Amino acid sequence: xxxxxxxxxxxxxxxxxxxxxxxxxxxxxxxxxxxxxxxxxxxxxxxxxxxxxxxxxxxxxxxxxxxxxxxxxxxxxxxxxxxxxxxxxxxxxxxxxxxxxxxxxxxxxxxxxxxxxxxxxxxxxxxxxxxxxxxxxxxxxxxxxxxxxxxxxxxxxxxxxxxxxxxxxxxxxxxxxxxxxxxxxxxxxxxxxxxxxxxxxxxxxxxxxxxxxxxxxxxxxxxxxxxxxxxxxxxxxxxxxxxxxxxxxxxxxxxxxxxxxxxxxxxxxxxxxxxxxxxxxxxxxxxxxxxxxxxxxxxxxxxxxxxxxxxxxxxxxxxxxxxxxxxxxxxxxxxxxxxxxxxxxxxxxxxxxxxxxxxxxxxxxxxxxxxxxxxxxxxxxxxxxxxxxxxxxxxxxxxxxxxxxxxxxxxxxxxxxxxxxxxxxxxxxxxxxxxxxxxxxxxxxxxxxxxxxxxxxxxxxxxxxxxxxxxxxxxxxxxxxxxxxxxxxxxxxxxxxxxxxxxxxxxxxxxxxxxxxxxxxxxxxxxxxxxxxxxxxxxxxxxxxxxxxxxxxxxxxxxxxxxxxxxxxxxxxxxxxxxxxxxxxxxxxxxxxxxxxxxxxxxxxxx
Numbered sequence: 001x002x003x004x005x006x007x008x009x010x011x012x013x014x015x016x017x018x019x020x021x022x023x024x025x026x027x028x029x030x031x032x033x034x035x036x037x038x039x040x041x042x043x044x045x046x047x048x049x050x051x052x053x054x055x056x057x058x059x060x061x062x063x064x065x066x067x068x069x070x071x072x073x074x075x076x077x078x079x080x081x082x083x084x085x086x087x088x089x090x091x092x093x094x095x096x097x098x099x100x101x102x103x104x105x106x107x108x109x110x111x112x113x114x115x116x117x118x119x120x121x122x123x124x125x126x127x128x129x130x131x132x133x134x135x136x137x138x139x140x141x142x143x144x145x146x147x148x149x150x151x152x153x154x155x156x157x158x159x160x161x162x163x164x165x166x167x168x169x170x171x172x173x174x175x176x177x178x179x180x181x182x183x184x185x186x187x188x189x190x191x192x193x194x195x196x197x198x199x200x201x202x203x204x205x206x207x208x209x210x211x212x213x214x215x216x217x218x219x220x221x222x223x224x225x226x227x228x229x230x231x232x233x234x235x236x237x238x239x240x241x242x243x244x245x246x247x248x249x250x251x252x253x254x255x256x257x258x259x260x261x262x263x264x265x266x267x268x269x270x271x272x273x274x275x276x277x278x279x280x281x282x283x284x285x286x287x288x289x290x291x292x293x294x295x296x297x298x299x300x301x302x303x304x305x306x307x308x309x310x311x312x313x314x315x316x317x318x319x320x321x322x323x324x325x326x327x328x329x330x331x332x333x334x335x336x337x338x339x340x341x342x343x344x345x346x347x348x349x350x351x352x353x354x355x356x357x358x359x360x361x362x363x364x365x366x367x368x369x370x371x372x373x374x375x376x377x378x379x380x381x382x383x384x385x386x387x388x389x390x391x392x393x394x395x396x397x398x399x400x401x402x403x404x405x406x407x408x409x410x411x412x413x414x415x416x417x418x419x420x421x422x423x424x425x426x427x428x429x430x431x432x433x434x435x436x437x438x439x440x441x442x443x444x445x446x447x448x449x450x451x452x453x454x455x456x457x458x459x460x461x462x463x464x465x466x467x468x469x470x471x472x473x474x475x476x477x478x479x480x481x482x483x484x485x486x487x488x489x490x491x492x493x494x495x496x497x498x499x500x501x502x503x504x505x506x507x508x509x510x511x512x513x514x515x516x517x518x519x520x521x522x523x524x525x526x527x528x529x530x531x532x533x534x535x536x537x538x539x540x541x542x543x544x545x546x547x548x549x550x551x552x553x554x555x556x557x558x559x560x561x562x563x564x565x566x567x568x569x570x571x572x573x574x575x576x577x578x579x580x581x582x583x584x585x586x587x588x589x590x591x592x593x594x595x596x597x598x599x600x601x602x603x604x605x606x607x
Contacts, residue, residue, distance in 0.1 A: 309331075311329070353532075395530070419434070457489040
């Protein structure tokens with residue numbers, strides 16, 4: 001039962017001060033600052049003594065995964081410091097303001113954050129921190145498909161009306177059948193929350209309360225742990241449109257089509273989107289409001305967030321014959337360096353490829369050779385932190401606009417979210433074939449000045465990294481390619497604004513910003529990962545007769561270097577707010593007593 005529990009948990013990823021659950025030891029509650037002895041080297045290339053501080057845990061990066069882990073550990077009573085190179089917290093979910101417009105760099109579709117109970121791991125983090133997030137709830141989005149444009153809803157059967165109007169009887173019948181077949185899959189996907197998982201023997205205690213639900217879910221176990229395309233095949237879902245549409249939902253959810261998305265992920269989404277009275281949510285104030293909740297939760301429990309502080313190196317020492325991470329070397333924008341030591345662990349929210357680059361020569365002068373723990377019997381000796389099964393997701397093109405909304409339809413007649421697909425036959429993962437558009441000022445007027453709209457359009461993980469690999473930032477070639485690759489974004493936005501012309505759209509623009517994979521690499525410090533969206537490749541198409549449950553990795557923050565934990569969108573189960581928050585839970589529960597974890601479970605998981 002424990003093994004089954006861990007596998008299901010791997011798949012299920014998707015305010016006032018309170019006393020921490022356990023008091024810090026008095027000695028560990030004192031942050032030590034001292035000069036390192038001149039005989040101590042922090043790197044093989046730098047023997048200059050420098051200031052040191054001592055914490056229980058040091059977190060590299062304030063993305064949602066890193067902040068979730070940091071805030072939970074602070075809640076548990078540990079002394080935690082989180083360092084962030086950027087001037088804003090939030091990583092790929094940060095926002096910024098210009099001329100009264102609030103721009104979001106990351107997610108635009110949210111659900112399961114503002115109401116309790118929730119199965120969303122990020123919503124559970126917020127609940128654990130006692131940080132409620134105020135959201136606007138709504139249930140519509142507009143799709144621009146090759147054969148039809150229409151507004152559809154989550155939470156009821158209105159989608160069937162759209163199918164009856166624009167598609168054929170097979171599509172209607174297959175959608176009805178799919179909803180019925182998805183019910184046990186959705187229940188199984190929610191049977192075990194990531195907050196309950198740990199990787200030691202005490203998992204028996206944290207998982208025990210979920211055993212009855214897990215036993216009920218046993219008939220769906222193989223389906224939630226296999227690729228979703230296999231589920232569609234086995235249930236004879238043959239309508240081309242329904243198969244295309246499910247590929248779209250899978251790609252939006254995981255960065256992969258149905259053959260590369262685990263059944264549990266789409267089951268989780270179905271439980272959230274197609275339950276009666278389900279709704280989408282938008283945080284009032286945008287993604288920055290979500291980040292602010294996590295930062296407040298972190299700091300009110302004693303967490304130390306340091307912006308404009310870059311991690312230059314993860315420090316590694318050999319103790320009792322085994323190498324382990326012992327802290328980080330940081331550098332602020334004014335050039336000051338400092339060592340932050342970690343008693344318990346270093347947690348990296350950088351991608352696994354960029355984390356590897358931080359593991360420089362150790363004090364003995366040899367290259368660190370650390371790779372991610374393999375989840376299969378076949379391991380390699382690559383000397384890298386990245387598992388051979390992990391691949392780069394492709395990247396994004398972004399368009400950020402602040403426009404004059406004069407003579408456009410009133411906000412109540414425009415939709416906040418739009419999805420444009422160019423050609424189903426190319427596949428939703430084909431480059432320039434899928435665009436998402438968010439106009440948050442339609443629902444939240446505070447996002448833009450009166451009479452204006454703020455717009456974010458992007459190609460979600462289908463911009464080829466190879467196109468940009470040898471392009472120099474801000475060169476003539478870069479400007480040419482940026483202009484060429486952003487055309488589809490302008491065209492999709494013009495269509496979303498009731499089919500105005502691109503020329504009209506450009507004439508309205510008071511602010512225009514175009515982001516590329518090189519923008520990702522530069523602002524998110526993803527130089528070694530080329531500006532990727534994150535990781536993919538864990539889920540493979542199931543061969544006939546194969547047991548999909550055997551090949552599924554477990555949601556774990558562990559690496560092969562002692563005391564180095566890894567979170568973020570390059571870790572299984574990949575990109576997305578629920579996924580990276582699940583990684584935050586996993587990291588936190590590598591470092592705390594199971595009794596503390598049980599207390600949190602009593603609070604955040606509905607019985």
